[in-house]
Amino acid sequence: MTELMDRGMQAAYEEALTGRREGGIPIGSVLVRDGEIAGRGHNRRVQLGNPILHGEMDALTNAGRHPASFYRECTLYTTLAPCIMCSGAILLYRIPEVIVGEDVNYPGESAFLRSRGVKVTILNNPELIAMMKSYIDENPAVWNEDISEEL
């Protein structure tokens, strides 16, 4: 792990590694509020056969139910740039800030998030880029299913 990652991204990376150990797509996400982890999760498409459980959605699920005010003070960390579904969830809950591990392997919807007022920081951490590239090279069919691209 590079020292450039802060604690939130470190936890998201650990979630991604957990996902990979489970045989799943290695994308992790962590919801942080007041410096504390309020929810953490990882992509569980493969593990649960669930098409909506991207890492960000799993972290939101595991954070549980909260009133609107809760999310306004949160930062979402995610190892890979959020897709349009996860970006929509960020916007629904008006999470003001998103830290993205990398957007080299998937461009995501950072421009759209920014257009609706979300602060997006993209780290492009080499370790995260290499992890995701390795997974995609070895599992193109599962990866394309996850982003709904035709092979």
Add this chain to the structure above:
Amino acid sequence: MTELMDRGMQAAYEEALTGRREGGIPIGSVLVRDGEIAGRGHNRRVQLGNPILHGEMDALTNAGRHPASFYRECTLYTTLAPCIMCSGAILLYRIPEVIVGEDVNYPGESAFLRSRGVKVTILNNPELIAMMKSYIDENPAVWNEDISEEL
């Protein structure tokens, strides 16, 4: 039930009523492919304490894992206009058509969906409008939590 509803919206309405009987938010959704129901579900925020299980997301979950080509031939029926999270899911999976029961009680993101190429039809069925209005009037806190609005 008015005779104006077709079979897909009828099934979505039944899902909403199931949700209400369970003590949940009465929003139902059905994914239809080739005239057959491929997945159906309803909002389960209250029942499962899950903030991402809007009706549309529950229907997608229950439809299970599919390749990209599957969704391209689907129509999504939902009793209430999709929020930005559910609209994002529709866009991720490139579902080409959405039939909305009503958008009187919640405006949703139809304009955004259309701007990205989705065909959106809004029925504004009086029965669906009355059902949702009744729920919101009786449960303003839960409803505001579901759309992440401050009371």
